[in-house]
Amino acid sequence: xxxxxxxxxxxxxxxxxxxxxxxxxxxxxxxxxxxxxxxxxxxxxxxxxxxxxxxxxxxxxxxxxxxxxxxxxxxxxxxxxxxxxxxxxxxxxxxxxxxxxxxxxxxxxxxxxxxxxxxxxxx
Amino acid sequence: xxxxxxxxxxxxxxxxxxxxxxxxxxxxxxxxxxxxxxxxxxxxxxxxxxxxxxxxxxxxxxxxxxxxxxxxxxxxxxxxxxxxxxxxxxxxxxxxxxxxxxxxxxxxxxxxxxxxxxxxxxxxxxxxxxxxxxxxxxxxxxxxxxxxxxxxxxxxxxxxxxxxxxxxxxxxxxxxxxxxxxxxxxxxxxxxxxxxxxxxxxxxxxxxxxxxxxxxxxxxxxxxxxxxxxxxxxxxxxxxxxxxxxxxxxxxxxxxxxxxxxxxxxxxxxxxxxxxxxxxxxxxxxxxxxxxxxxxxxxxxxxxxxxxxxxxxxxxxxxxxx
Numbered sequence: 001x002x003x004x005x006x007x008x009x010x011x012x013x014x015x016x017x018x019x020x021x022x023x024x025x026x027x028x029x030x031x032x033x034x035x036x037x038x039x040x041x042x043x044x045x046x047x048x049x050x051x052x053x054x055x056x057x058x059x060x061x062x063x064x065x066x067x068x069x070x071x072x073x074x075x076x077x078x079x080x081x082x083x084x085x086x087x088x089x090x091x092x093x094x095x096x097x098x099x100x101x102x103x104x105x106x107x108x109x110x111x112x113x114x115x116x117x118x119x120x121x122x123x
Numbered sequence: 124x125x126x127x128x129x130x131x132x133x134x135x136x137x138x139x140x141x142x143x144x145x146x147x148x149x150x151x152x153x154x155x156x157x158x159x160x161x162x163x164x165x166x167x168x169x170x171x172x173x174x175x176x177x178x179x180x181x182x183x184x185x186x187x188x189x190x191x192x193x194x195x196x197x198x199x200x201x202x203x204x205x206x207x208x209x210x211x212x213x214x215x216x217x218x219x220x221x222x223x224x225x226x227x228x229x230x231x232x233x234x235x236x237x238x239x240x241x242x243x244x245x246x247x248x249x250x251x252x253x254x255x256x257x258x259x260x261x262x263x264x265x266x267x268x269x270x271x272x273x274x275x276x277x278x279x280x281x282x283x284x285x286x287x288x289x290x291x292x293x294x295x296x297x298x299x300x301x302x303x304x305x306x307x308x309x310x311x312x313x314x315x316x317x318x319x320x321x322x323x324x325x326x327x328x329x330x331x332x333x334x335x336x337x338x339x340x341x342x343x344x345x346x347x348x349x350x351x352x353x354x355x356x357x358x359x360x361x362x363x364x365x366x367x368x369x370x371x372x373x374x375x376x377x378x379x380x381x382x383x384x385x386x387x388x389x390x391x392x393x394x395x396x397x398x399x400x401x402x403x404x405x406x407x408x409x410x411x412x413x414x415x416x417x418x419x420x421x422x423x424x425x426x427x428x429x430x431x432x433x434x435x436x437x438x439x440x441x442x443x444x445x
Contacts, residue, residue, distance in 0.1 A: 088265035
């Protein structure tokens with residue numbers, strides 16, 4: 001049986017936090033499926049193997065959309081697995097999430113891990 | 124050959140030593156035949172060999188490396204990558220002595236789609252050489268961590284982990300490594316602890332005279348980290364392999380010929396059969412390089428490797444599709 005040692009306890013807590021984080025970033029998550037009624041368009045363009053802007057500040061509840069302008073497939077993956085990762089985006093394909101709880105979310109392209117970016121979510 | 128001797132043997136203070144010269148030659152990226160003889164590297168361009176009427180050395184083992192087919196890519200840099208793959212295979216079929224087998228160093232497909240793998244397999248049926256050994260590129264493992272790739276391309280080998288393996292041919296020990304999975308934010312290609320531990324054990328009982336050929340998709344030497352052209356833990360892999368008298372490392376990923384020689388280790392990258400990429404640092408980013416249509420085939424190609432038993436001779440020859 002698993003005893004809740006201090007280490008286990010910490011792990012359990014971490015798991016719980018991760019789980020919470022997953023649900024915080026409620027996902028629209030579909031490619032080519034941008035909600036046009038969205039009050040504000042937060043767009044991150046992927047061009048020349050870089051996320052532009054590299055840091056984007058949004059309000060909680062707003063949508064964030066990445067669009068790939070390279071001829072190379074890219075992905076959008078949360079470093080801390082705080083939101084669901086995108087599928088590989090081919091040229092001109094999009095990926096959208098809805099920003100959840102305030103905080104700083106770093107992400108990268110799992111195909112070209114040198115490419116990193118940050119989303120800052122404010123209240 | 125003669126016009127090269129001057130620089131090859133010039134150790135004067137003109138800033139060009141043998142290694143520097145070899146590096147220059149490698150960056151020029153032309154078709155060069157490399158042989159190792161008594162520990163000294165000698166190079167001849169393909170044009171020089173043709174002029175002198177010298178035949179390629181007769182060998183005990185010859186194999187061919189093809190790379191970066193990117194089946195499914197259809198943009199301006201090459202609208203018909205299936206056709207250029209076919210041309211590469213035609214070249215192989217036309218060789219007077221067919222290679223014993225092929226090595227494909229990854230990026231079989233553009234987007235890891237089943238239909239792209241299907242097209243590749245269908246085209247490959249036209250190749251007279253049936254034995255092919257694969258390692259995955261990042262384009263082959265995009266959405267499923269390489270599951271489909273492993274199901275299709277590792278039938279001939281006893282693969283471990285995410286798909287690495289080794290085999291022996293004519294006294295040469297071949298090692299296929301995977302450095303395109305579980306990549307870390309901000310990092311480069313990666314082999315990972317499990318694979319490195321396997322590698323250490325795999326070569327442990329081999330004599331130092333065993334020639335070793337390692338192949339993987341992303342270069343196992345730091346070509347240009349700014350573009351991710353390197354493998355973060357390749358140094359550790361090389362530590363396990365440096366005791367061997369002859370070590371050749373074959374990679375793809377960068378779609379151009381680059382070669383580096385460090386003591387008894389030769390690093391070599393192959394051309395793509397699909398499209399070229401810019402030389403390191405010469406463009407805002409890596410990616411498909413658009414060149415005039417008439418120039419395209421001169422920047423696509425394949426690599427032939429020949430080994431003569433007992434002669435420590437290993438020749439790596441690049442040829443383009445023009």
